[in-house]
Amino acid sequence: MLSLTDVVAQHCALSDDDTGWLVGLTDQWDMLADLSFSDLILWVPDVDDNVFWAAAQCRPTTGPTALEDDVVGEEIAYDPEHLVTEAYLSREIAMTSGIKLHAGIPVDVHAVPVLREGRCIGIVELHTNRMGVRAPGALEDTYLEVAGLLLAMVHRAEFPVVGHAPVPFSSPRVGDGAFRVSEDGTVTFASPNAVSAFRRLGWAGDVLGENFTGMLTALMASRREPVEEVTGPLLGARRARETEVETRAGIVRLRSMPLCVHDAPHGWLVLCRDTTDLRTRERQLVTKDATIREIHHRVKNNLQTVAALLRLQTRRTSSAEAIGALSDAQKRVSAIAVVHEILSQGFDASVRFDDVADRLMAMVRDVANTGVAVAMERRGSFGLVPADVATHLSLVLTEVLQNALEHGVRESAGHVVVQPRRSGEMLVVDVTNDGLPLPDGFDLASSHSLGLSIVTALVKDLSGTFELSALPDTAGTLARITLPLS
Numbered sequence: 001m002l003s004l005t006d007v008v009a010q011h012c013a014l015s016d017d018d019t020g021w022l023v024g025l026t027d028q029w030d031m032l033a034d035l036s037f038s039d040l041i042l043w044v045p046d047v048d049d050n051v052f053w054a055a056a057q058c059r060p061t062t063g064p065t066a067l068e069d070d071v072v073g074e075e076i077a078y079d080p081e082h083l084v085t086e087a088y089l090s091r092e093i094a095m096t097s098g099i100k101l102h103a104g105i106p107v108d109v110h111a112v113p114v115l116r117e118g119r120c121i122g123i124v125e126l127h128t129n130r131m132g133v134r135a136p137g138a139l140e141d142t143y144l145e146v147a148g149l150l151l152a153m154v155h156r157a158e159f160p161v162v163g164h165a166p167v168p169f170s171s172p173r174v175g176d177g178a179f180r181v182s183e184d185g186t187v188t189f190a191s192p193n194a195v196s197a198f199r200r201l202g203w204a205g206d207v208l209g210e211n212f213t214g215m216l217t218a219l220m221a222s223r224r225e226p227v228e229e230v231t232g233p234l235l236g237a238r239r240a241r242e243t244e245v246e247t248r249a250g251i252v253r254l255r256s257m258p259l260c261v262h263d264a265p266h267g268w269l270v271l272c273r274d275t276t277d278l279r280t281r282e283r284q285l286v287t288k289d290a291t292i293r294e295i296h297h298r299v300k301n302n303l304q305t306v307a308a309l310l311r312l313q314t315r316r317t318s319s320a321e322a323i324g325a326l327s328d329a330q331k332r333v334s335a336i337a338v339v340h341e342i343l344s345q346g347f348d349a350s351v352r353f354d355d356v357a358d359r360l361m362a363m364v365r366d367v368a369n370t371g372v373a374v375a376m377e378r379r380g381s382f383g384l385v386p387a388d389v390a391t392h393l394s395l396v397l398t399e400v401l402q403n404a405l406e407h408g409v410r411e412s413a414g415h416v417v418v419q420p421r422r423s424g425e426m427l428v429v430d431v432t433n434d435g436l437p438l439p440d441g442f443d444l445a446s447s448h449s450l451g452l453s454i455v456t457a458l459v460k461d462l463s464g465t466f467e468l469s470a471l472p473d474t475a476g477t478l479a480r481i482t483l484p485l486s
């Protein structure tokens with residue numbers, strides 16, 4: 001579907017400021033759709049004043065839709081009888097004199113021109129399905145009264161009101177709960193959901209006739225401590241405000257919208273949403289993530305302790321074979337510790353393996369006893385690697401790098417390159433060196449090297465493949481690791 005800015009860019013001569021105003025209007029006009037029980041269409045004028053384009057559309061959540069199809073991108077061209085054309089030319093709110101039929105559904109239609117500095121920058125058209133009209137009551141009457149005030153504010157380009165912008169998926173909507181508050185702060189209407197939300201906070205008294213600010217002050221006395229931030233008064237003149245009230249019993253998010261009549265204050269509409277369960281789940285997730293990070297941190301510390309013990313044992317051992325075995329075991333434990341250190345620093349279940357690979361390369365180079373200068377570099381990026389794959393891959397890479405340093409360097413110098421690349425859901429890692437070639441008749445399957453056996457077993461556990469071959473047309477060796485990441 002085309003966006004509002006796409007339609008304006010293709011067909012209109014509106015300024016960026018006017019376009020921004022219309023975008024702000026459509027960001028918040030779900031409130032108007034719910035209060036008026038109507039579908040909304042925003043029409044914008046073409047460069048030719050006789051043509052109008054549908055730039056945005058909104059359906060109500062409080063009543064049945066009057067428009068089954070999406071109309072964004074459609075046009076009204078040279079139709080002087082159309083309500084949109086009438087509203088644009090007259091600069092006044094236009095409405096049908098009787099109920100019209102749309103696809104067999106009786107529909108009321110209003111067209112509200114949006115005037116900025118005497119210019120009509122758009123027309124908001126309301127379609128109300130009369131077949132599913134709600135029975136009149138206090139809730140319906142209040143909603144329609146406030147909708148009329150908002151329509152007049154849209155007409156004068158006073159809606160949306162400056163202030164806190166709504167937060168997607170968090171800010172309350174009309175159906176979540178609504179209060180109508182008079183100019184002196186008295187609650188004149190409260191929807192059943194709004195009353196239930198305040199009961200959840202711990203309010204036991206009546207709501208109608210109470211001072212809204214007084215109720216909030218009383219509820220704040222039983223809020224949780226410590227208080228992380230101090231918010232200003234919710235009922236601010238000429239400014240939309242949004243805040244969250246938390247007590248020991250529950251949490252409710254509130255959004256206030258000042259209402260005006262002919263530039264004079266006319267009270268507020270306050271929307272509320274019970275977010276107790278949502279915030280509770282969020283805190284549980286944060287606690288769980290913090291626990292997981294702490295576990296990784298402790299595992300890393302324990303592995304470093306094991307590596308230190310192996311290092312101490314190495315110093316007390318005189319057998320050259322035992323020293324080599326203990327040193328290899330120490331490197332393997334340290335490689336796993338690097339992964340857990342990275343995991344302990346973030347909340348994700350995946351690891352940015354570039355950092356792990358760089359640390360492993362530095363560690364292997366520092367402890368290697370080659371007697372010559374060896375340059376090591378990484379070309380390309382591993383990207384994000386799942387945590388369970390990262391642990392195995394760190395061990396595999398450590399063994400391959402160690403093997404490249406021990407057996408793949410020249411007498412004077414050496415060069416080892418780690419080159420990862422992604423191919424769909426597969427990770428391919430090439431480790432090359434320019435040292436001595438593989439022995440004649442070398443067969444990986446019959447090799448008795450413990451390091452290569454570990455690599456083969458770990459790669460097989462991950463349903464991957466490991467290849468070791470001579471570089472074509474040059475001296476040196478290529479080790480290729482291929483792993484599925486899904």
